[in-house]
Amino acid sequence: MNNVLERRQPTADMGDELEHLHQVNAELEELLAERTAALEAAQRELEAFAYSVSHDLRAPLRHITAFAEILQRGGLARLDETERSSVQAIKEAADRMNQLINDLLRLSRVGRAEMHCTAVPLNEVVRQAQNDLSPETFGRKIQWRVQSLPTVHGDPTLLRHLFVNLLANALKFSRARDVAEIEIGAREETGRWIVHVRDNGLGFDQRFVGRLFGVFQRLHSEREFEGNGIGLAVVHKIITRHGGETWAEGRLNEGATFFFSLPKR
16 A cells, blocks of 8 residues: 555645555554464464373373273273273273364364475376375276376475375275276366366265355264264365365266365465
């Protein structure tokens, strides 16, 4: 605003207007500084909370798991079937809680990680993600269809993390298919790239699409598919940090397609 005002040629009747606009601009800058300070304080509180979660909650969980394992190793002979099932349930619940803490910390780290943006060839990122997920594909028939993808401007580590989550999601929900079909493609729009990951898996009811990218939001039970509903929330946070958007389309038993956009600049 100041730059615009300085380029204008002042006249006799513009003096008060210019002074007022400069004052308004100064007030806006002060307000922005206050909001920035408040955001930084909230970020520090979040980091302190994440530290507390990672250290304070893990200790009792380790004790629960350790004592449950002691009972399983040394006391099973003295326990009846109901008691053995109870011990196993305790251990499984502690394991789930530990995984939940890990996923929460993962989500927190994605939001706090410093971004180092550069030119990122997405075909190479997809190859890296496929390699990371090789244990998930062992013994399965998977038909990969990877189109020619663009080189985008972004953080290579976060984008690799994004594709690991999207491809892991596609692999998980296409597990029941004799041949899993997973397609990764992209198209160009004005000022942005639209990238999609499509699978032929279980799909979802489009009425509940708004829940997909929320934390702990699941459209299928934990008995059917493992997980805490964190993966797509991580995807959403990564794309938001890059200035893009996420959305999805799907139908039950007909697969799903997940989209994200990335600005060209």
